[in-house]
Amino acid sequence: KAGVTQTPRYLIKTRGQQVTLSCSPISGHRSVSWYQQTPGQGLQFLFEYFSETQRNKGNFPGRFSGRQFSNSRSEMNVSTLELGDSALYLCASSQAKGPPYEQYFGPGTRLTVT
Amino acid sequence: GEDVEQSLFLSVREGDSSVINCTYTDSSSTYLYWYKQEPGAGLQLLTYIFSNMDMKQDQRLTVLLNKKDKHLSLRIADTQTGDSAIYFCADVRGGSQGNLIFGKGTKLSVKP
Numbered sequence: 405k406a407g408v409t410q411t412p413r414y415l416i417k418t419r420g421q422q423v424t425l426s427c428s429p430i431s432g433h434r435s436v437s438w439y440q441q442t443p444g445q446g447l448q449f450l451f452e453y454f455s456e457t458q459r460n461k462g463n464f465p466g467r468f469s470g471r472q473f474s475n476s477r478s479e480m481n482v483s484t485l486e487l488g489d490s491a492l493y494l495c496a497s498s499q500a501k502g503p504p505y506e507q508y509f510g511p512g513t514r515l516t517v518t
Numbered sequence: 519g520e521d522v523e524q525s526l527f528l529s530v531r532e533g534d535s536s537v538i539n540c541t542y543t544d545s546s547s548t549y550l551y552w553y554k555q556e557p558g559a560g561l562q563l564l565t566y567i568f569s570n571m572d573m574k575q576d577q578r579l580t581v582l583l584n585k586k587d588k589h590l591s592l593r594i595a596d597t598q599t600g601d602s603a604i605y606f607c608a609d610v611r612g613g614s615q616g617n618l619i620f621g622k623g624t625k626l627s628v629k630p
Contacts, residue, residue: 439618446620447623496561500616503568509561510560
């Protein structure tokens with residue numbers, strides 16, 4: 405079975421621009437969660453999507469948004485980029501059929517904002 | 519304070535056992551997880567333990583859970599240079615299975 409894939413792997417954007425990141429979950433997985441990883445803050449939960457609906461949301465500003473499609477693929481969007489948005493963005497998928505809620509992570513998208 | 523805390527660094531010799539410790543604050547945690555991250559890569563799920571268990575063994579990995587003290591540890595037996603990585607413990611925010619709360623990670627260095 406193929407793992408979680410994320411595209412693109414690397415991205416360089418300028419302050420004020422917007423960006424869209426994509427995540428394809430493991431086949432059969434219906435839940436996709438997004439995390440931001442930075443050296444200072446570590447791993448922080450952004451949001452989770454299940455069956456095209458946002459099920460949970462972390463403590464991030466409204467510039468961060470996401471969506472999920474009927475095939476469970478997910479995208480996240482960051483508008484009006486700031487220097488502090490430079491991070492590794494990780495998505496994780498799970499079957500979401502009940503505990504133990506194993507989440508499997510993709511390799512991440514490294515976003516650099518200049 | 520932080521929800522999940524870990525020491526930041528651990529250095530061991532190849533062949534020794536490594537013990538990585540973690541404390542958490544959420545008493546409603548149902549599952550606790552250990553993930554491994556190698557340089558430039560995403561997170562790899564190593565193992566997990568249900569909160570009503572004290573111990574779980576999986577090949578070279580042993581997880582110990584002290585629920586009273588909210589303390590979790592990961593023991594790696596016969597540590598190899600390939601085990602050098604950052605190890606994260608995480609718990610599931612109560613009822614929100616898609617929301618993992620991670621510690622800052624412990625960087626394990628294995629010296630030959």
